Amino acid sequence: MAQFKRQLAKSGYESQPGTEAVFDLNRRYCEGAVFSAMWPNPQSPYVVTGMPEVPGQAPNTNPPATWRLRQDEAIVMIGVTPPPEAYFSFDLTMVRGSLQTGPVLWPSVGDPINNKTVRTTGPTPYGQPFALVVTGNRRTRAEVNEMLAASGLGGGTNGMTIPPAMFRLGLDEGSDEFLLGVRTIAPEPGFEKALDDYRAAPPLKVFRVRPGSGSADETKPVYPPDPLPVPPLRVSGTGATELNLNPTLQMLRRRIIDAHPGFEARDVALERGFEESYPGFQANLVTDSPIPGVAALSNDADDPLSRNFSLPDGSFVVAYGTNHVATQQASYSSLSLYADPRAAVSLTAENHRELEGSAQDFIADQPNADKFYAWSFSRAGGNGPTGPHVTTLPPTSTDFCAQYGTDRPVDMSTLRAVARAYMQPATLTRPALSSLLLDRLLVFTPK
Structure with a gap:
């Protein structure tokens, strides 16, 4: 973590730390914070990434759950993957609308990174160091990936794309907002407490990072648009049926x-x-x-x-x-x-x-x-x-x-x-x- 922060400073990037916490939709409904719990999985309390706002941006609609992203920014998560279980994933979604009043348009942004596709620095997907980079800008991804590699996380770095062809990156009121969540489900026998501990105190650090401008107005991009394409999706089905x-x-x-x-x-x-x-x-x-x-x-x-x-x-x-x-x-x-x-x-x-x-x-x-x-x-x-x-x-x-x-x-x-x-x-x-x-x-x- 410290190595990555040194690389950010060396590369002239600015950063702001975020948070990781369980977002209990049943509780949020009862407290009046959401218009509906929207059928949450009770066996998978969602761990949600909260991000600070960039000074001068349009306020986020659903803090701390959703956030906007400048077209040359990235969200970087560094930490340890969950313990052995049937399924875990890091899932990026877009939320358009108010979770408090509804309705909302809430699609996934590409495929999640799951326990069979995640890259870690260790021999298994479970309990291993990893990094995750979320961005829509090709240059920003390349530079952040270089910083992570210099920090010893090159082999454990995973990319998630917000494709500008589909979504509106930016910090104004017309830009889309995003939510990064962690699903953890069905621990392997003997790892029940380890999963409870992981959810209670996620061993994850998250930052929003961007090239520094030296300007008081941080809402304006430093890099010109360099859009990443829509990634190919994994294909469902093998032809075998029940x-x-x-x-x-x-x-x-x-x-x-x-x-x-x-x-x-x-x-x-x-x-x-x-x-x-x-x-x-x-x-x-x-x-x-x-x-x-x-x-x-x-x-x-x-x-x-x-x-x-x-x-x-x-x-x-x-x-x-x-x-x-x-x-x-x-x-x-x-x-x-x-x-x-x-x-x-x-x-x-x-x-x-x-x-x-x-x-x-x-x-x-x-x-x-x-x-x-x-x-x-x-x-x-x-x-x-x-x-x-x-x-x-x-x-x-x-x-x-x-x-x-x-x-x-x-x-x-x-x-x-x-x-x-x-x-x-x-x-x-x-x-x-x-x-x-x-x-x-x-x-x-x-x-």
């Missing part, structure tokens, strides 16, 4: 229904809800919950979601489908439940490790049972499902925001599900949605 497993999926559905004869069953389908980032960006598909829009969907993920459905007290819902990790379509997958069509706060989630083997409760006689899951989320008490594959949901009368010391209302009776599938091992990006058997729900109410 679709041959459909007969077993239909059998699983029938047996779940048959296991609960005292209840009426209603199907709730999951479908494409969040649009891919660049198509959604071009079509201006804003997020204004319950409208999902793009909502920071990672290029590494497919996140099918259900429509909102009612789950009154005395009822339960069974989520079932293929375990996308077991079928090699994903490195991490999960099923999450959310409350309130507008608030979209997260209630609970179960990931592929927790879901493993749960379909044995219904299809133990099938040779491919381990490629499926079936998990109950219940408000039915002792009248509903019991056992290790059941999550008890809070009753509809629960004051959700009381846990954060506020009384902002949340409709706990109306739920929505999101099924996540991250990073197909063969492609290191999202699985092709057409290759998946979409996760499904059965809502059970007393007869």
